[in-house]
Amino acid sequence: MVDLKKEIKFSDLLPKRKPKDDLPEVEETPKEKKPKSSFLKKDLSFKRKPKAARETGADAEDEKPKKEKRKRAPRQKGPKRAKKLVGLKIGGSQLAAARVVNNGSPELVQVARENLDHGLVVGGELREPERLAEELRAFFRKHKLPRQGVRLGIANNRIGVRIFEIAGIDDPKQLENAIRFRAQEVLPIPIEEAVLDYQVLGDRVDEEGNKVRRILLVVAYRELIDRYVSACKKAGIRLTGIDLEAFALLRALATPSEEEDAGPADAAMVVVAIGHDRSTFAVSDGRVCEFTRVLDWGGGTLDVAIARELDAAPSEAEPFKRDLSLAVENVPEGLTPEQAATAREAIRRQLQGFARELVSSLQFYQNQPGSLGIGEIVITGGTAHLPGLAEELQKLIGVRVTVGDPLARVKLGKKLKETEQVGSLAVAIGLGIED
Numbered sequence: 001m002v003d004l005k006k007e008i009k010f011s012d013l014l015p016k017r018k019p020k021d022d023l024p025e026v027e028e029t030p031k032e033k034k035p036k037s038s039f040l041k042k043d044l045s046f047k048r049k050p051k052a053a054r055e056t057g058a059d060a061e062d063e064k065p066k067k068e069k070r071k072r073a074p075r076q077k078g079p080k081r082a083k084k085l086v087g088l089k090i091g092g093s094q095l096a097a098a099r100v101v102n103n104g105s106p107e108l109v110q111v112a113r114e115n116l117d118h119g120l121v122v123g124g125e126l127r128e129p130e131r132l133a134e135e136l137r138a139f140f141r142k143h144k145l146p147r148q149g150v151r152l153g154i155a156n157n158r159i160g161v162r163i164f165e166i167a168g169i170d171d172p173k174q175l176e177n178a179i180r181f182r183a184q185e186v187l188p189i190p191i192e193e194a195v196l197d198y199q200v201l202g203d204r205v206d207e208e209g210n211k212v213r214r215i216l217l218v219v220a221y222r223e224l225i226d227r228y229v230s231a232c233k234k235a236g237i238r239l240t241g242i243d244l245e246a247f248a249l250l251r252a253l254a255t256p257s258e259e260e261d262a263g264p265a266d267a268a269m270v271v272v273a274i275g276h277d278r279s280t281f282a283v284s285d286g287r288v289c290e291f292t293r294v295l296d297w298g299g300g301t302l303d304v305a306i307a308r309e310l311d312a313a314p315s316e317a318e319p320f321k322r323d324l325s326l327a328v329e330n331v332p333e334g335l336t337p338e339q340a341a342t343a344r345e346a347i348r349r350q351l352q353g354f355a356r357e358l359v360s361s362l363q364f365y366q367n368q369p370g371s372l373g374i375g376e377i378v379i380t381g382g383t384a385h386l387p388g389l390a391e392e393l394q395k396l397i398g399v400r401v402t403v404g405d406p407l408a409r410v411k412l413g414k415k416l417k418e419t420e421q422v423g424s425l426a427v428a429i430g431l432g433i434e435d
Contacts, residue, residue, distance in 0.1 A: 085240070086150045087248065087431025090132070090228070092121050092300065093276035094382075095139050096425055099146065100410065100432030108432070109413035111425055112143035123278055124156030124294065125224065129231040136235035148238045151431045152228060155245035155280050157294045159220040160187040163201070167212040179215055187219045194219045201288055216288060218244065246282035246292035248430030249273050253378055253404040254284055267375030268365070271404065272358065273426055274381035276300045279354075280427075281361050285372055291365045295357045299383035305346040310339060321347070326388030348392065355396035362399075376400040382424040409433065 083102040089095070099110035116135060120128055140147055164186060169175045179198050184191050201214040225242065232239055249271050268290070273280045277298045283291040299321070300314065307317035323332035324344055331340040358377070365371055377399055379390060384403050394401040406426035410433070 083434050084146070084149055085432045085434060086146055087153065087428040087433075088150050088237075089153045089245065089427040089431065090121055090126075091116065091275050091424075092123075092278065092298070093118060094424060095135065096428040097139070097143070097145055098425055098428035098432045100429065100434075101413075102432075102434040106410045106433045107413055108407070108410040108416060108429060110143070110145070110416065111428070112139070112145060113424065114139050114142070118276075118300075123296065124154065124158075126227040126231065129227050130234070132231040133234035136231065136237060140235065140237065147236050149240050150232070150237050151241040151243055152232065152239055153243055153245040153248050153427050153431045154220070154225065154228065155278065155294050156220070156224060157296075158189070158224055159218065159244065159294075160189060161244070161246070161289070161292050162186045162217045163214065163290060164217070165212050165214050167206060168210040169213075170211060175213070179217065182215075183217055183219055186217070189219050189221060193221055193223070195222045195225050243431055244289075244292065245273070245280050245427045245431075247289055248427050248433075249280060249282055249380070250284045250289055250430070251433045251435055252406045252409060252426045252430030253380065254286070266372070268372040270362070270374060270377045272377060272379045272381075273423075274298055274379060274383040276382075279381070281358070283365050290371075291361075291368065293361050293364075295354075295361070297354050297357055299381070301350055301354075302347050302383065305350045306343045309342045309346045310335075317343075321383075321386070324386070326386065326392050328387070347386075351389070351392055352396060355393055358393070359397055362397075374399055376402060378402055378404040380404040380406060380423040380426040382421050384423045385421055406430070 085100050085102065087098045087100065089097075093116055095112075095114045095116050097110075097112045098108060101107045101109055114135075117131075120126070120131055120135070126132060139145070164182060166175065166178050166182065169178055180191065180196060183189075183194070183196055187194075196217070196219050198215055198217045201216050203211050203213045206212050229239065229242075250269070253271050254269055269284045269286060271282045271284070275298045277296075277300045279295040279297055281293045281295055282289055302321050303314040303318045306312075306321055307314045310317060310320070320332050320335060320343060324330065324340065324347065326344065326347065329341070329344075331337050335343065362374055366374070377393070377397070379393070379401060380403065383389065390401045390403050403423070404426065406422055406429045410429060
């Protein structure tokens with residue numbers, strides 16, 4: 001039988017900061033007093049412990065009898081210190097970071113992007129931690145990014161997210177054990193190989209008077225998480241949290257409700273981030289992520305399709321993809337009109353397969369109890385900027401499709417300039433936002 005008490009959470013995989021003279025030590029909070037923090041945004045405590053007396057024993061007091069202890073004036077409480085976070089997304093072809101100051105409304109003060117060699121990260125799986133550590137070290141040094149307060153995003157088909165209910169349990173320890181027991185039933189991941197985290201979304205009382213709690217559960221393979229944490233640690237990056245890219249995506253593109261007790265929206269919000277080799281699909285009821293899935297389709301799929309038609313390498317086809325339009329019959333430089341038409345048709349064929357994946361995911365969501373109607377699909381990511389792509393998907397799916405603006409929720413810092421292809425920064429920006 002599996003010992004459920006030995007299971008760990010995402011936050012347990014974060015490297016602990018070693019005490020130094022000029023740095024506060026990590027202070028552990030007793031379990032019985034530890035508050036439940038935001039889901040998957042487990043922040044380490046860096047409170048400085050009380051300073052130990054320099055002298056101990058009566059003899060030490062007698063050595064300096066003339067020295068009087070000065071009483072410090074009561075410390076006045078000032079405004080709450082702004083929380084600064086660096087959202088870090090490690091994609092299949094790019095590193096992206098966003099530095100956000102959370103002080104009332106989030107302020108985006110820095111963004112950075114660099115290409116990443118293909119094959120280092122495939123389908124969200126980190127293949128070479130040592131090489132990634134080198135890339136991260138150079139990336140943070142080049143852009144002068146803070147190495148503390150970094151929140152990492154993860155997305156992979158081997159991460160499971162489920163919502164279910166548990167009734168009749170009031171004791172917190174019994175509830176935790178019940179949730180972990182249910183995890184073995186609802187998710188196809190061996191519990192002994194998993195990292196588990198959950199959040200109680202709310203509760204109600206059923207007809208028999210029992211309290212029923214609604215649980216959001218996330219389970220991921222421990223090895224998957226550990227590889228990323230190890231690479232960040234070797235790069236000198238101190239992670240303050242690990243978050244699902246789907247949750248970050250919704251934070252960046254969804255406007256939070258002003259009323260905490262507000263009911264769910266009339267229609268679900270569907271957001272899709274199109275990456276290089278995978279796309280993150282997330283559905284929200286306006287408050288929490290109700291369903292998420294990682295689709296094995298991305299901008300790289302279009303590169304391969306165009307390259308096949310032009311008898312070229314995918315890396316050579318990628319610039320043509322950026323210059324093509326599905327809205328007008330344009331001819332990018334370096335292509336003949338016939339080649340441009342052939343490449344455009346190849347893109348449309350691949351979009352049909354992507355549309356089928358989206359429809360399948362929407363149908364799966366709507367087969368769940370309590371699912372909402374679909375109002376629109378918001379797309380983001382670098383490929384989302386392809387002119388006419390949203391309109392093409394809308395025709396194929398039959399649901400309104402729009403291109404999201406990751407800057408809508410943040411105010412831009414004075415030194416930050418407008419950036420192109422902002423869609424590829426959506427996840428990083430969401431990781432930096434603290435709601």
